[in-house]
Amino acid sequence: MTTRRNFLTGAVARESDAAPAEAPTPSLRRPADGHTPRWAMVMDLRKCIGCQACTVACAMENTVHEGSYRTHVPVYEIESEFGPVPAMLPRMCNHCENPPCIPACPVKATYQTNDGIVLVDQDACVGCGYCVQACPYEARHLDHESGTADKCTFCVHRLDAGLLPACVETCVGGARVFGDLRDPESAVSRLLAEHDTRHLKPEAGTRPQVYYIGLDDRLVSEVEIEEGARALRRTAGPAPDTAPDTKHHEEA
Amino acid sequence: MTGIDLISVDQAFAWRPWAVAYFLVIGAAVAAALAEEALRLLRGPAAARPALRVAAVLALSAPLPLLADLHQPARFLNFYLGAAPRSVMWWGAWLLPAFVATTLMATVADTLGRWAGPARLLRLGMAASGLGVLAYTAGETAIVAARPLWHNAGFPVVLTLTALASGVGAVLIAGAADRAAARLLRMALAGSAGAGLVALGLWLLADPDMARLALSEMPVAVLGHVAGLGLALPALLALFGRGAVSARLAGAAAVWGALAFRWALFTGAQAQSRVETASYLPPALTDPATLQSVTGTAGMIALAAVLVAVLDLYLAPALRRGPQAGPRAGKA
Structure with missing residues (x-):
């Protein structure tokens, strides 16, 4: 099952059926039957290989600046009955049903659309960082260049153009599945119906709309880790690609 | 694991x-303003005057670190x-500009010795908005559920008590108007710092989870530093010390303790990952961002002190003389 293709095929077909005489509207955010979607994503961890293609695609699509991420895939080495195995955990904004970042914002720059997408008005944001503090998933950051809060938008500009989010589109293994929870025939609805899914930090009470298939118990909440890559980075100093002389060379 | x-x-x-500097300066400004009200009530306007000047200097300085911490300050x-x-x-x-405006206007009215009725209302506004500022600074951190070190009952209490101690300490550093006022300020400092020490102990030791959390996010040395040098020492000096030097030392220790507490809690909580049992590197004391905030805030306090001194020593006497000189000149 290639879910992103099914998703697009279904969407185009429904729009064509509803209005055959008119040019179909390309936006995925206005379904032909007029209902308001509720967008969600399912991470099928059985298929994630931790290739970071989604991380790179997101950064390229959204011009995410160096050192910041709207999505990334932490990889852990955890113990299993077969010995140490890698465990991937794609992270991004959960577009929560009860997002703590929205009431925190003092200028109402953070808001939620009718279809559930949590967005930041980049023209209104004052860069106070309060929403960054409020997010229990570390899904937000302050962009160093714009000075405003930045996060995953579910690639809302692509949805408006009839395209899937860049991370979903690029996922080689089809681990990221995106769709409308209010459409029972959507790929995400079917996956949620067929599988035991979980979401991150249920104790936070935020009702995330990013679901995981095959999520290990040990990764649901705060992941207990010992010193690994982070500790190595600290002892090794800055990476060569962030060294000042390299930057100078690139600029030149 | x-x-x-x-x-x-x-x-x-x-x-x-910059945020650490803001929380320190605004907390101390409010405490100095509250000390002014208490001294005015107990000892009269002359005894309260130094506290009002300190409140004005700190209130004038507080917006700078706050704006500097915004990543889009022009907005x-x-x-x-x-x-x-x-x-x-x-x-x-809304509360911050209300407090700054009422404090500055109350200072101008006090300096000129005019508008007794409106000045009383201004001081009332200063105290009310000041209490609001204390409530909002404690509340805005305490409600952040994603930061367990802030999101509890103890943190806002200790934050507020250290703010009170630092403000009274700042007034003692500037110098009390007389010995009776100094004694009252020392009692206030001993009370707030002592209560802060007890609250810190109860907060961290009464709940084993909180103690574990605090120790995971802040080094024992830092906590000991806050408790010993920042709270116990000023309380003891205020209680048992004699003379202006020990009062100033007690005040300086209280300000240092409030600064250390804010630094430890703000950097400690932010250094702790919310998704992993890992910590991020906090800013060092010698980082450009730290030095920038220290020099910027200190510079702003110095500038505000100069402005208040100019108002007090030069402008106000000239303005006070102005209306009186007019009629006398006419008679001549």
């Missing part, structure tokens, strides 16, 4: 050292272009 991180990222601190007017009553920070955006 679950495992190790093979691929991980670090999150940058959203609140920089600060956005706070006032719409209502966001669910955000504690939005309430603070």
Whole structure:
């Protein structure tokens, strides 16, 4: 099952059926039957290989600046009955049903659309960082260049153009599945119906709309880790690609 | 233990050292303003005057570190272009200018020795908005459920008590008007610092989870530093010390303790990952961002002190003489 293709095929077909005489509207955010979607994503961890293609695609699509991420895939080495195995955990904004970042914002720059997408008005944001503090998933950051809060938008500009989010589109293994929870025939609805899914930090009470298939118990909440890559980075100093002389060379 | 991180990222601190400076200065400003009200009530306007000057200097300085911590400071007017009553920070955006404005106007009225009725109302506004500022600064951090070190009953109490101690300490550093006022300020300092020490102990030791959390996010040395040098020492000096030097030492220790507490709690909480049992590197004391905030805030306090001194020593006497000189000149 290639879910992103099914998703697009279904969407185009429904729009064509509803209005055959008119040019179909390309936006995925206005379904032909007029209902308001509720967008969600399912991470099928059985298929994630931790290739970071989604991380790179997101950064390229959204011009995410160096050192910041709207999505990334932490990889852990955890113990299993077969010995140490890698465990991937794609992270991004959960577009929560009860997002703590929205009431925190003092200028109402953070808001939620009718279809559930949590967005930041980049023209209104004052860069106070309060929403960054409020997010229990570390899904937000302050962009160093714009000075405003930045996060995953579910690639809302692509949805408006009839395209899937860049991370979903690029996922080689089809681990990221995106769709409308209010459409029972959507790929995400079917996956949620067929599988035991979980979401991150249920104790936070935020009702995330990013679901995981095959999520290990040990990764649901705060992941207990010992010193690994982070500790190595600290002892090794800055990476060569962030060294000042390299930057100078690139600029030149 | 679950495992190790093979691929991980670090999150940058959203609140920089400027935030630590802001929380220190505004807390001390409010405490100095409250001390002014208490001294005026107990000992009269002359005894309260130094506290009001200190409150004015600190209130004038506080907006700078706050604006500097905004990553888009030029957009600060956005706070006032719409209502966001669910955000504690939005309430603070109104309370802060109200406190700064009433404090400065009360200072001008006191310096000129005029407008007794409006001045009383201004001081009332200063005290009310000041209490609001204390409530919002404690509340905006305490409601952040994603930060367990802030999101508890003990943190806002200790934050407020250290703010009170630092403000009274700042007044003692500037110098009390007389011995009776100094004695009252020392009692206030001993009470707030002592209560802060007890609250800190209860907060961290009564709940084993909180103690574990605090020790995981802050080194024992830092906590000991806050408790010993920042709270116990000023309380003891205020209680048993004699003379202006020990009063100033007690005041300086209280200010240092409030600064150390804010530094430890703000950097400690932000250094702790919310998704992993890992910590990010906090800013060092010698980082450019830290030095910038220290020099910027200190410079602003110095500038504000000069402005208040100019008002007090040169402008006010000239303005006071102005209206009286007029009629006398006419008679001549």
